[in-house]
Amino acid sequence: MDLSWQQLTELYWSGAKCEVNLLLIANLLGGLLLGSLLGYERWYNGRAAGMRTYGLVCMASAAAISIIGYSGFWYGGHSPDTVHGDMTRVAQGVLTGIGFLGAGMIMKEGLSISGLTSAASVWMSSVIGILVGVGFYGAAIAMTLLCMAFVVVVNRIEHILPRRVSLFITIRLDPTHNWSVEKLAARLERFGLLLHDESVSIQADQVGTRWTFMISARNRRTFISVVDLSRDIMAADHIQELDIQPARN
Structure with a gap:
């Protein structure tokens, strides 16, 4: 054409x-x-x-x-x-x-x-x-x-509105230290934190044991800052590494 x-x-x-x-x-x-x-x-x-x-x-x-x-x-x-x-x-x-x-x-x-x-x-x-x-x-x-x-x-x-502040935490422990979910929950309870048992993931190697889990504050108003929480966690001599992230969704 x-x-x-x-x-x-x-x-x-x-x-x-x-x-x-x-x-x-x-x-x-x-x-x-x-x-x-x-x-x-x-x-x-x-x-x-x-x-x-x-x-x-x-x-x-x-x-x-x-x-x-x-x-x-x-x-x-x-x-x-x-x-x-x-x-x-x-x-x-x-x-x-x-x-x-x-x-x-x-x-x-x-x-x-x-x-x-x-x-x-x-x-x-x-x-x-x-x-x-x-x-x-x-x-x-x-x-x-x-x-x-x-x-x-x-x-x-x-x-x-009232809500729970949730954090995603990864901790590397000394290989000679024996941790349990019950001990971890009891330790976090002193800070007013709730451990979600279903979120616990454990990886172990020759360097140490890596625990990954999610926690929530029982009361947002009494929740301490992330800086204070990390300082209190790292006070334990058996903790080699710490990583805290907000559990957003």
Whole structure:
């Protein structure tokens, strides 16, 4: 099929095509703005994924969905009857792909899991982009503001509500010292700490014995600081190495 330059220009740069491109550009800018706004909250709280990641995810989602709505204009609109986009499949593919991106943001070390909120919010940014792409601008703005408010407000509420402070501890003992779960629980009881028996893991070699376990404070208000706890634990001469991490999830 031979087309002249004038015919190609009319296909790809016609007045209707320019209007569609302007609307798509507006959707891209809207997705970029809303995604960056959502990412600011994560960036403000020191998370690895910030405004750039969220902005790009939201804009890409908006672009992928927006072009499906104008399948009649694909390839210059020369053969609109042969091109039909399935928006549900595209949305499914976008959400699945962003799910893999979110999975890479989740970090697990022992019993400590971090990145779940960031993974959920970056997936949320793709949904916001989809809303922008299909033209639900009010819902996209409301969803962005609700997500930001929810994360900020609930984070403050969690610090007010009663909860148990949990720590993930790894201790290397002298090979000549005999420890037992009962002795460990009794020692921690003096500090107001509860040992989770099901979390105890023991590894032994010629250098010594490595105990890994999770503890929780019986009362958050009376819980001593991590620095004081580590100082009291290291006071025992049979402990060679100590590692304390927050058991986040």
